[in-house]
Structures are given as structure tokens and as C-alpha cells.
Amino acid sequence: xxxxxxxxxxxxxxxxxxxxxxxxxxxxxxxxxxxxxxxxxxxxxxxxxxxxxxxxxxxxxxxxxxxxxxxxxxxxxxxxxxxxxxxxxxxxxxxxxxxxxxxxxxxxxxxxxxxxxxxxxxxxxxxxxxxxxxxxxxxxxxxxxxxxxxxxxxxxxxxxxxxxxxxxxxxxxxxxxxxxxxxxxxxxxxxxxxxxxxxxxxxxxxxxxxxxxxxxxxxxxxxxxxxxxxxxxxxxxxxxxxxxxxxxxxxxxxxxx
DNA sequence: ATGTCGGAATTATTCCGA
Numbered sequence: 001x002x003x004x005x006x007x008x009x010x011x012x013x014x015x016x017x018x019x020x021x022x023x024x025x026x027x028x029x030x031x032x033x034x035x036x037x038x039x040x041x042x043x044x045x046x047x048x049x050x051x052x053x054x055x056x057x058x059x060x061x062x063x064x065x066x067x068x069x070x071x072x073x074x075x076x077x078x079x080x081x082x083x084x085x086x087x088x089x090x091x092x093x094x095x096x097x098x099x100x101x102x103x104x105x106x107x108x109x110x111x112x113x114x115x116x117x118x119x120x121x122x123x124x125x126x127x128x129x130x131x132x133x134x135x136x137x138x139x140x141x142x143x144x145x146x147x148x149x150x151x152x153x154x155x156x157x158x159x160x161x162x163x164x165x166x167x168x169x170x171x172x173x174x175x176x177x178x179x180x181x182x183x184x185x186x187x188x189x190x191x192x193x194x195x196x197x198x199x200x201x202x203x204x205x206x207x208x209x210x211x212x213x214x215x216x217x218x219x220x221x222x223x224x225x226x227x228x229x230x231x232x233x234x235x236x237x238x239x240x241x242x243x244x245x246x247x248x249x250x251x252x253x254x255x256x257x
Numbered sequence: 258a259t260g261t262c263g264g265a266a267t268t269a270t271t272c273c274g275a
Contacts, residue, residue: 009275010263034275036264061264062274107275147275201275202261248262248275 001096002026004253005143005218007033007104007199011064015043017244021237022050027253028070029095031102031143034247035064042066055093063087065102065144069095077101083125086118090126098224103144110165119147123174130181139223142183145199145216145249150175150185153195154214166213183219186254187231196233199249207238216252227256 004027008014011032022030035042035058042056053072057079058064065088067073073093080090080103092101103126108119130142148171152158161167179185187196197212206212218231231254238250 013263034263109274204258204260206261245262 001028001256003029005031006251007145007249009247011035030068032066033104033145057088057091059088065091067093099140101142105146127177136182140221143218148175156211190231229255
């Protein structure tokens with residue numbers, strides 16, 4: 001079974017690109033972020049043609065998350081309680097025997113912006129939400145765009161960017177709090193010394209200059225980790241495909257027994 | 258080059274957010 005996360009940067013603009021990737025990689029569950037559309041605009045039929053059912057938590061213009069699965073995902077949480085004003089950024093559903101959550105963590109903009117403080121608060125709320133889980137040993141996945149570089153190895157230029165947004169001690173402390181609820185960054189566990197990125201700015205040829213960040217993660221409980229066979233960042237799909245523009249994020253996936 | 262995208266507001270151009 002293959003489970004994936006992908007910030008698609010606008011599902012209407014990315015639909016054919018995403019469909020091409022689904023045909024090629026055949027994931028079983030996918031968390032999507034940055035849909036940038038309302039629920040009523042979600043292209044259920046286009047995914048149904050490929051054998052996927054979707055659960056959606058969208059909003060106009062910005063944010064928005066969804067879960068694709070081979071059987072209809074059973075929604076258990078829509079939005080992060082207490083943080084609704086920050087937008088549609090969390091969706092949980094039971095799918096294929098997993099408790100599967102996908103998130104789009106607030107970007108924060110910069111250290112002077114009020115959104116930075118709100119990002120930290122959002123992450124505190126997320127940690128409390130997961131710390132209160134009924135069964136910490138159940139098979140659960142928390143995936144998405146976290147907008148944090150957990151360590152220097154996850155940044156193309158940690159020296160120059162030390163203390164900058166995505167790299168601050170406060171954000172990294174929140175990262176440790178989230179993972180401290182029993183959720184491990186599976187890709188990193190399998191590739192402890194590898195530098196690889198999941199996001200590259202569209203500007204300035206960042207992708208070809210290898211100027212990226214690893215900010216997209218699949219976190220899993222021990223019950224899931226025991227089943228892991230592999231983890232990949234699908235860098236090929238950050239590239240233009242048959243004239244279709246890529247997202248600025250690559251998909252990331254895990255293969256489970 | 259603060260260099261590119263996607264979306265919204267308004268109608269090809271400007272703004273926001275990332």
C-alpha cells in the first residue's frame with residue numbers, strides 16, 4: 001500500500017498534472033494541500049474516473065485540503081478545532097485501516113508578521129489535538145506541508161537562513177512537540193544522512209540550482225512504522241510534464257506492507 | 258532582477274500570498 005502527501009498549489013490549475021501522477025504512481029491514499037477552491041468546485045468525477053473517492057475541506061482562493069482513497073474516506077475531523085479562523089488546513093479520515101490526517105500548516109510569512117505568532121499557536125493547537133488521541137498505538141498518519149525545516153540538513157543553505165522563517169528555534173521546538181506525540185518522520189528515519197528537498201521556489205531557477213527545503217512530511221505511529229518498506233520524495237514530479245506546469249512541491253510517499 | 262506561479266478582482270492589469 002502506498003500513501004502520499006502533496007501540496008499541489010491550486011487543484012484547478014494542477015488537475016491534469018495530478019491525474020497523470022496518480023496513473024503513474026498509483027498511490028492508495030493521498031493527502032492534498034493548497035487546493036485553493038471551495039468544496040463545490042472539487043472535481044470528484046475526475047478522480048472517480050481513476051478509481052479514487054475524495055473527502056474535502058476547501059475554501060475560496062486559499063488553503064484547502066483533501067484526502068483521496070480507493071474507498072470513500074470516513075471523515076473524523078474537518079478543521080483544527082479552535083483554529084478555524086486560520087483557514088481550511090486540517091482534515092482527518094479513516095481510510096484503508098489508517099487514521100489519516102493531512103495538514104497545511106500556516107506559512108508565517110516572516111518573523112515580524114503577526115502570522116508568524118499565529119503559526120506557532122496553530123502548531124501548539126495541533127500538538128494538543130494529537131496528544132489527546134484515544135489510542136496512541138493505533139495506526140495513524142499525519143502528513144502534509146509543515147512549512148518547517150526540522151534540522152539544518154533539511155535546508156539548502158542553513159547557515160545563511162539560520163533564524164529565518166521555517167528555520168527558527170521556536171518552529172523547530174513545535175516540530176519536536178508534534179513528533180513527540182508518537183509520530184516519526186518516516187522519510188528521515190529511512191534516510192538519516194541524506195539531504196533532499198520537497199519544495200523549491202518557482203523564482204530564480206531554484207529547482208535547477210538545488211535551492212530547496214524539505215518541509216513536506218509523512219509522520220507515522222509505531223504501528224505504521226513497522227510496516228514501512230520504503231519512502232521517497234518524488235522529485236521527478238517537480239518537473240514540467242508534457243507541457244503541464246508542476247507544483248512548487250514534490251509529492252512524498254511511503255510504501256507499507 | 259524581489260527573476261514565478263495561482264487566484265481574485267475586474268476585464269489585461271494589478272494585488273496578494275506563497
